[in-house]
């Protein structure tokens with residue numbers, strides 16, 4: 001299976017989340033926030049982030065698929081849509097990673113048509129080396145190199161989401 005090296009420890013992630021949450025709290029003071037959790041990869045980040053944000057908020061979930069194995073197909077598909085109308089609401093998208101930017105661009109275009117009062121993006125990770133489309137990330141956890149990461153919600157072939165840290169998998173040499 002190969003070796004998994006820690007790229008970002010649980011402690012480093014926890015600390016960064018507290019900082020992001022404080023920024024979000026300051027920016028949305030006095031408002032009610034609608035958080036859109038992009039499935040599946042961001043469920044663990046979102047669970048930790050929302051618990052650190054002390055403003056009234058609603059959570060909704062959007063299922064997207066844009067990746068098969070390790071390679072982006074560039075094709076984005078909604079596998080589960082929002083259950084509520086977000087018109088006039090302050091919306092924060094929570095994503096695990098912005099890689100090429102194709103998924104986030106699709107999502108921003110799609111959600112803008114639903115007329116939220118404001119639309120912001122929080123992403124745990126960003127891989128600028130792979131950018132195809134520049135997208136705004138209002139709250140960014142970490143910038144990482146061009147490596148395929150797993151853990152803390154991120155998968156490889158649907159496995160490893162349960163690792164408590166972000167790791168890099170190095171295949172066995174054979």
Ligand code: 5GP
Nearest residue numbers: 041067098099100101102103148149154155
């Ligand atoms: P993008 O459309 O920006 O290229 O890709 C976004 C999606 O691809 C992410 O939400 C995530 O599901 C997947 N992805 C991109 N890079 C990685 C990675 O390094 N590891 C894993 N597990 N998924 C990734």
